[in-house]
Amino acid sequence: MTTAPPLRPELEAPALPHIDGGFKTVLADPPWRFANRTGKVAPEHRRLDRYSTMSLEAIQDIPVADVLADNAHLYLWVPNALLPEGLAVMEAWGFRYVSNVVWAKRRKDGGPDGRGVGFYFRNVTELLLFGVRGRMRTLAPARSQVNMIETRKREHSRKPDEQYDLIEECSPGPFLELFARHPRDGWTLWGDESDAEVSPRGRSHKGYAGGPILAPVLAPRERMTPAAKHKVAERLRSEYEAGTSIRDIAHQTGYSIARVRTLLSSVDTPLRPRGRH
Incomplete structure (x- = not known):
């Protein structure tokens, strides 16, 4: 494959660490x-x-x-x-x-x-x-x-x-x-950015936080097992308590607002007054 020349000088790599036995x-x-x-x-x-x-x-x-x-x-x-x-x-x-x-x-x-x-x-x-x-x-x-x-x-x-x-x-x-x-x-x-005191280059963008899938895709009348329902409800509660609105959670998951509210209530989530984030 043909590659382009570097945009900045290519530095000599530091020595690799060694340990007994490898x-x-x-x-x-x-x-x-x-x-x-x-x-x-x-x-x-x-x-x-x-x-x-x-x-x-x-x-x-x-x-x-x-x-x-x-x-x-x-x-x-x-x-x-x-x-x-x-x-x-x-x-x-x-x-x-x-x-x-x-x-x-x-x-x-x-x-x-x-x-x-x-x-x-x-x-x-x-x-x-x-x-x-x-x-x-x-x-x-x-x-x-x-x-x-x-x-x-x-x-x-x-x-x-x-x-x-x-x-x-x-x-x-x-x-x-x-x-x-x-x-x-x-x-x-x-690596040249491996030290804990060095901040990696490049910007972080909203929506690139990683982490597990928030909730599985469900058909309109599909039901989850009790264990799966509890796990999803806990994830939604964490998202909600972090400040995400019920409407936004519904948008992110594809669930109806009613389903999101039901799941949050199933794990005793204190709900904010409607119309407020």
């Missing part, structure tokens, strides 16, 4: 460089300034294999358009591809989030490639773990926090995160 699980979200740098497609576009990018060769040259245990797992985020590059990086780092986890980006009502970009399709998914070095199976909880994360989008390029729970359940530590931009207890972090 890291057994690596999570990486490389700053991929796209050929097209216009509008929302370009992470390093000067107008947006989300983050600096690296060439494929520079990412491949990071000596990840030098800090690994003999048997290790890799979780590698890759944009849909750069799948071949992701596989090439996985091989360069000493892993073989075996599977993937799909991040399905959802609205609060559970439908696909149509704010994605793409020249051929509007992307509402992203891939987390899974690779193995040596011979090491996933841990026992992985036997019942589906290869999908369904949650709401975060600010540009930020991946769902749910990834950490999945990885920690399915793969052994010690854990290393490459190109980290947000702190995480129990992980060794590496």
Whole structure:
């Protein structure tokens, strides 16, 4: 693939951390460089300034294999358009591809989030490639773990926090995160924005807070099980107590105002006077 030159000088990557015995699980979200740098497609576009990018060769040259245990797992985020590059990086780092986890980006009502970009399709998914070095199976909880994360989008390029729970359940530590931009207890972090005192570049936009789906899509007369109803009602109560109006909750979920009020009442939510937020 032909890629564009960097918009700012490409800095030499800092040394990777080392630990005795090597890291057994690596999570990486490389700053991929796209050929097209216009509008929302370009992470390093000067107008947006989300983050600096690296060439494929520079990412491949990071000596990840030098800090690994003999048997290790890799979780590698890759944009849909750069799948071949992701596989090439996985091989360069000493892993073989075996599977993937799909991040399905959802609205609060559970439908696909149509704010994605793409020249051929509007992307509402992203891939987390899974690779193995040596011979090491996933841990026992992985036997019942589906290869999908369904949650709401975060600010540009930020991946769902749910990834950490999945990885920690399915793969052994010690854990290393490459190109980290947000702190995480129990992980060794590496990257130019990994320090807790550094604020990641790029603006956060309303509606990109991530988190679970607020409520499932229901047909007009469809009923939920008591357990599901209670879980949804608790979520709606949290949203309501955070200041969202019943009308806005109804809009976000696709539920009628009457259904929202009934669900809130079922968990003893003190309702504000009508007409007031």
